[in-house]
Amino acid sequence: MTGTIGSTVLGYPRIGPNRELKRALEKYWSAETDEADLRDVARKLRVDSWHALHNAGLDSVPGNTFSYYDQVLDTAVTVGAVPHRYRELGLNPLDTYFAMARGVESTPPLEMTKWFDTNYHYLVPEIGPDTAFSLSDRTAVEQFRESAELGITTRPVLVGPLTFLLLSKPDDDAPDGFRPLDRIDDLVDVYAALLAELRRAGAEWVQLDEPAFAADRTQAELDALRETYRQLGGLSERPKLLVAGYFGDLGDALKILISSPVDGVAVDLVTDPATVGALPTLTGLLDKTLVAGLVDGRNIWRTDLDKALATAAKLLGSAGELAVGTSCSLLHVPYDVEPEDIDPQVKSWLAFATQKVREVVTLGRALREGRDAVATDLAVARAAITDRATADRVRDSDVRSRVAALRPENSRRAEYPVRRDAQAAALALPPLPTTTIGSFPQTTDVRKARAQLRRGSIDEATYRRRMREEIERVIRLQEDLGLDVLVHGEPERGDMVQYFSEYLEGFASTHHGWVQSYGSRCVRPPILFGDVSRPEPMTVDWTTYAQGLTSKPVKGMLTGPVTILAWSFVRDDQPLGDTAQQVALAIRDEVRDLEAAGIRVVQVDEPALRELLPLRAARQQEYLDWAVESFRLATSGVTDGTQIHTHLCYSEFGDVIDAIVALDADVTSIEAARSRMEVLRDLSDVGYAKGIGPGVYDIHSPRVPESSEITELLRAALEAVPAERLWVNPDCGLKTRGYTEVGHALRNMLAATTRARATLS
Numbered sequence: 190m191t192g193t194i195g196s197t198v199l200g201y202p203r204i205g206p207n208r209e210l211k212r213a214l215e216k217y218w219s220a221e222t223d224e225a226d227l228r229d230v231a232r233k234l235r236v237d238s239w240h241a242l243h244n245a246g247l248d249s250v251p252g253n254t255f256s257y258y259d260q261v262l263d264t265a266v267t268v269g270a271v272p273h274r275y276r277e278l279g280l281n282p283l284d285t286y287f288a289m290a291r292g293v294e295s296t297p298p299l300e301m302t303k304w305f306d307t308n309y310h311y312l313v314p315e316i317g318p319d320t321a322f323s324l325s326d327r328t329a330v331e332q333f334r335e336s337a338e339l340g341i342t343t344r345p346v347l348v349g350p351l352t353f354l355l356l357s358k359p360d361d362d363a364p365d366g367f368r369p370l371d372r373i374d375d376l377v378d379v380y381a382a383l384l385a386e387l388r389r390a391g392a393e394w395v396q397l398d399e400p401a402f403a404a405d406r407t408q409a410e411l412d413a414l415r416e417t418y419r420q421l422g423g424l425s426e427r428p429k430l431l432v433a434g435y436f437g438d439l440g441d442a443l444k445i446l447i448s449s450p451v452d453g454v455a456v457d458l459v460t461d462p463a464t465v466g467a468l469p470t471l472t473g474l475l476d477k478t479l480v481a482g483l484v485d486g487r488n489i490w491r492t493d494l495d496k497a498l499a500t501a502a503k504l505l506g507s508a509g510e511l512a513v514g515t516s517c518s519l520l521h522v523p524y525d526v527e528p529e530d531i532d533p534q535v536k537s538w539l540a541f542a543t544q545k546v547r548e549v550v551t552l553g554r555a556l557r558e559g560r561d562a563v564a565t566d567l568a569v570a571r572a573a574i575t576d577r578a579t580a581d582r583v584r585d586s587d588v589r590s591r592v593a594a595l596r597p598e599n600s601r602r603a604e605y606p607v608r609r610d611a612q613a614a615a616l617a618l619p620p621l622p623t624t625t626i627g628s629f630p631q632t633t634d635v636r637k638a639r640a641q642l643r644r645g646s647i648d649e650a651t652y653r654r655r656m657r658e659e660i661e662r663v664i665r666l667q668e669d670l671g672l673d674v675l676v677h678g679e680p681e682r683g684d685m686v687q688y689f690s691e692y693l694e695g696f697a698s699t700h701h702g703w704v705q706s707y708g709s710r711c712v713r714p715p716i717l718f719g720d721v722s723r724p725e726p727m728t729v730d731w732t733t734y735a736q737g738l739t740s741k742p743v744k745g746m747l748t749g750p751v752t753i754l755a756w757s758f759v760r761d762d763q764p765l766g767d768t769a770q771q772v773a774l775a776i777r778d779e780v781r782d783l784e785a786a787g788i789r790v791v792q793v794d795e796p797a798l799r800e801l802l803p804l805r806a807a808r809q810q811e812y813l814d815w816a817v818e819s820f821r822l823a824t825s826g827v828t829d830g831t832q833i834h835t836h837l838c839y840s841e842f843g844d845v846i847d848a849i850v851a852l853d854a855d856v857t858s859i860e861a862a863r864s865r866m867e868v869l870r871d872l873s874d875v876g877y878a879k880g881i882g883p884g885v886y887d888i889h890s891p892r893v894p895e896s897s898e899i900t901e902l903l904r905a906a907l908e909a910v911p912a913e914r915l916w917v918n919p920d921c922g923l924k925t926r927g928y929t930e931v932g933h934a935l936r937n938m939l940a941a942t943t944r945a946r947a948t949l950s
């Protein structure tokens with residue numbers, strides 16, 4: 190089918206159905222295996238994916254979707270954007286790549302941040318006026334050849350040049366006002382060279398991903414888009430170009446792309462169904478391929494195939510070729526629902542990557558051969574969709590009446606000064622109170638106990654005993670260090686969202702449903718399929734056990750509604766805000782039960798508050814309103830004397846700074862060490878006047894901070910915040926660290942606090 194795309198997916202998972210890549214990477218990093226072993230595993234994973242996609246009947250199989258760590262990092266290496274500090278290490282290419290991803294003793298890694306509004310993280314390229322762009326790595330070409338040898342003509346996928354630069358940050362040598370996008374012309378030359386090589390290797394199509402245009406862009410950025418694709422489209426030696434925009438509507442960028450000389454455009458009709466109305470009016474589409482993203486690439490629900498076909502019908506005749514695709518890469522969903530032992534009814538509603546590929550193939554055949562050719566598949570899908578829409582277990586009338594009865598006062602607490610005085614009396618804390626963010630190191634023993642419980646090789650009672658031993662050790666360590674507000678350490682939680690989902694009605698869990706979060710790290714997002722409620726307490730036993738061991742206050746530790754939604758696969762049959770209210774009520778029950786059990790401080794974490802922020806400014810306020818409201822609903826059921834903390838991390842907080850104030854927590858702990866406490870001024874500027882715990886050291890690195898560095902940061906903090914409101918804590922939880930370094934780091938933090946207290950009059 191030369192020339193057409195027919196049916197395709199925009200990308201595919203790469204970690205391996207059984208996390209083979211994770212294990213191979215970790216063995217390589219610990220020097221248990223060598224480069225050849227790692228490359229073997231990688232090749233096998235690629236070959237398996239190509240075969241799976243080809244054999245499933247896709248007309249066009251995406252290539253270059255494999256990565257040892259991250260596709261943005263791959264792009265940086267491809268175009269030669271390797272900062273000097275990594276080149277100078279003198280390592281081989283693979284280890285240079287891993288040094289950029291993970292750092293080495295002498296050199297920290299590139300910064301990592303969230304990929305648009307997903308839970309996937311990419312490495313942030315550093316670009317300056319002197320970055321010497323050149324085609325420096327030919328993996329994309331080699332992998333094209335590798336697939337061609339198997340008889341599969343793949344469609345190499347590259348991060349587009351605009352998105353690459355828009356996600357980059359200026360390097361340290363860049364003068365003020367420099368923007369990575371200033372380098373677009375030089376970068377386009379490298380893409381031109383790569384496209385020519387791919388063409389010579391036999392590539393018919395190349396996919397260039399430009400999701401950055403699903404967010405608001407300036408006129409200059411839109412002009413750069415027009416100019417770039419005018420140039421790339423005009424090259425004499427190139428494959429056909431498919432530009433993919435996803436995670437939202439492309440806005441003005443859509444018209445620009447359609448009037449450019451590229452050969453195809455892929456649009457996300459799941460996140461933005463309204464695009465369907467605009468497309469037929471764009472006449473430039475008549476000589477292009479339109480890949481209609483009809484199958485949700487980032488959620489796990491079975492596609493309503495009838496509805497998708499109705500959408501496609503509206504587009505027939507508006508494009509040169511109408512092809513069917515996923516809304517975005519399938520990187521964000523697990524491989525296969527088949528091996529899961531989820532309740533059969535819920536399972537019949539689900540489609541993971543393997544099932545989504547089949548849906549795309551079915552839709553492609555229906556368009557080409559008519560509905561009758563796939564009548565059975567359509568009937569099965571229709572039955573599942575109807576079953577899900579009418580299933581009793583999706584709706585719980587108690588939950589619905591509880592939500593309906595909510596009043597504004599349910600999400601309002603007393604004025605802060607009243608709470609502050611009541612809490613001061615109840616807690617009697619010293620100035621600059623010290624605490625931690627919740628988790629202590631997850632030791633091998635703790636993880637092993639959990640795995641043994643899952644396998645049934647230890648019983649519930651043995652598991653509880655082992656966790657209690659760990660909690661006791663964490664309490665003793667904190668008392669020994671002299672912390673003021675203690676935590677139980679969260680040993681019982683493999684993951685701060687997954688853990689809660691296992692107690693809540695309305696959620697299902699997977700056993701194998703791993704999704705890459707970054708590098709070798711994976712998460713197993715729970716599936717929120719129905720109305721949410723909390724049949725029984727989730728944390729009260731562990732927390733009261735910890736409180737019983739000490740006279741210091743122990744802080745209860747919960748995950749907030751927004752983060753629970755952000756890190757789950759969420760039902761798509763009602764607004765997210767409605768689901769957030771239900772989750773908030775479940776957390777509210779837990780907060781109140783903790784209070785009733787004598788816990789005087791409760792922290793409700795919302796690290797994903799920024800992540801779910803809509804990409805378009807026009808949609809942000811509505812999100813922030815329900816996000817804030819759900820946090821307040823979760824935390825307003827307590828008396829004035831109970832202190833509510835929240836914790837935020839991984840963010841530039843700028844866009845959500847007003848929302849942080851509106852959460853109305855008594856104490857906010859926030860990542861700050863790496864940005865030298867800048868967030869404190871931003872918060873003061875918008876009137877935040879409650880407790881604040883800026884992280885005084887970065888927990889993402891094994892490095893132990895000197896107490897003098899912490900003293901320095903505390904001094905900076907005290908310039909921005911009065912001592913009465915300042916708390917002292919690390920940047921985030923300690924679960925990825927080891928006990929030795931954590932002991933030293935906290936000791937230094939306490940030493941710095943003692944010195945800072947002495948300077949207060």
Ligand SMILES: Nc1nc2c(c(=O)[nH]1)N[C@@H](CNc1ccc(C(=O)N[C@@H](CCC(=O)N[C@@H](CCC(=O)N[C@@H](CCC(=O)O)C(=O)O)C(=O)O)C(=O)O)cc1)CN2
Nearest residue numbers: 308636637639640683684685686706709710711712713756
């Ligand atoms: N959901 C979520 N998203 C998030 C974060 C987060 O904490 N949670 N943090 C940020 C990302 N940071 C992350 C940091 C670390 C890991 C991470 O370490 N993940 C672990 C898995 C964590 C987990 O769920 N552990 C479980 C299951 C562990 C496991 O793999 N078990 C094996 C068996 C192991 C054995 O037999 O010893 C299996 O099930 O196959 C547990 O401890 O109980 C990994 O990749 O290895 C993930 C994300 C943003 N997004």
Ligand code: MET
Nearest residue numbers: 626627628794796922923
């Ligand atoms: C990603 S935020 C983590 C907060 C959690 N309480 C912890 O300490 O692990």
Ligand SMILES: [Zn+2]
Nearest residue numbers: 796838921922
């Ligand atoms: Zn955190």
